[in-house]
Amino acid sequence: MDAPMTHAVFGHPVAHSLSPRIHAAFAAQLGIPMRYGAIDAPPDTFAEALAAFAGAGGRGANVTLPHKQAALALCTTTTARARRAGAVNTLVRIDDGWHGDITDGSGLLRDLARHRIGLPGRNVLILGAGGAARGIAGPLLDAGIASLAIANRTRATAAALANAMADARARPLDIDALGMSGAFDIVINATSATRTTTLPAWPATVVHAGTACLDLGYGDAATAFLAWSRTAGAAAAIDGLGMLVEQAAESFSAWHGAWPDAEAVLHMLGTRRDTSGFPDRDPLRRDE
Numbered sequence: 155m156d157a158p159m160t161h162a163v164f165g166h167p168v169a170h171s172l173s174p175r176i177h178a179a180f181a182a183q184l185g186i187p188m189r190y191g192a193i194d195a196p197p198d199t200f201a202e203a204l205a206a207f208a209g210a211g212g213r214g215a216n217v218t219l220p221h222k223q224a225a226l227a228l229c230t231t232t233t234a235r236a237r238r239a240g241a242v243n244t245l246v247r248i249d250d251g252w253h254g255d256i257t258d259g260s261g262l263l264r265d266l267a268r269h270r271i272g273l274p275g276r277n278v279l280i281l282g283a284g285g286a287a288r289g290i291a292g293p294l295l296d297a298g299i300a301s302l303a304i305a306n307r308t309r310a311t312a313a314a315l316a317n318a319m320a321d322a323r324a325r326p327l328d329i330d331a332l333g334m335s336g337a338f339d340i341v342i343n344a345t346s347a348t349r350t351t352t353l354p355a356w357p358a359t360v361v362h363a364g365t366a367c368l369d370l371g372y373g374d375a376a377t378a379f380l381a382w383s384r385t386a387g388a389a390a391a392i393d394g395l396g397m398l399v400e401q402a403a404e405s406f407s408a409w410h411g412a413w414p415d416a417e418a419v420l421h422m423l424g425t426r427r428d429t430s431g432f433p434d435r436d437p438l439r440r441d442e
Contacts, residue, residue, distance in 0.1 A: 259293030
């Protein structure tokens with residue numbers, strides 16, 4: 155009989171997830187026994203599936219689309235950043251339930267630093283306002299950006315996220331008004347549109363010659379947005395694989411008390427991103 159899973163990623167769908175491979179590599183690096191799997195749970199069975207996992211000895215979990223906001227409500231305790239985001243992507247088993255945290259934003263910041271993309275003073279546009287956007291909005295503001303526009307198909311959802319940030323720099327933006335909003339220094343795709351090959355008709359005018367475009371998805375899910383970014387003339391087009399590995403490293407540390415080597419795992423994964431045209435310095439700096 156196979157040993158029970160001690161850790162897993164929950165999502166729907168989730169078969170494509172690289173998280174099991176990433177965490178297996180982390181565990182091998184540090185010599186930590188760990189069995190990590192992927193559990194596909196539709197929204198109406200997520201709570202039941204998580205309870206069953208805990209009952210079978212589950213000690214920690216990652217949560218991906220579409221469960222990040224629902225996971226928050228299932229936690230006994232949460233970090234301040236998870237409460238601010240209204241979402242959770244990391245669960246740690248405690249005596250009386252789950253402790254919830256969100257590592258997406260800090261993972262994104264570490265990946266941006268890897269690519270020499272500075273944040274202070276930048277004007278940022280997030281496309282989407284769901285769980286993925288919620289995890290990164292607060293850390294971007296904390297990193298000193300000048301402004302944060304949040305554009306979503308449903309403006310009320312974008313407004314709710316902007317209001318949750320309690321920061322005058324964050325504002326909702328009508329999708330239909332993107333063509334009149336001017337250009338941004340950083341454009342981040344946090345929508346589920348990355349799962350299709352047809353993107354919404356986003357105007358290229360949100361991009362200028364120094365813009366860095368990022369997709370929080372990776373692999374095939376990011377292909378369409380990366381192509382749109384290059385066509386729009388962005389200086390950089392990168393996918394979310396680096397963020398995925400970095401946020402996973404922080405989750406792993408929360409479970410095991412040891413921080414793995416994320417760079418080594420990115421190297422192992424090989425096809426980490428499309429970086430065509432990406433310079434050796436911050437594309438937004440003009441004084442080098």
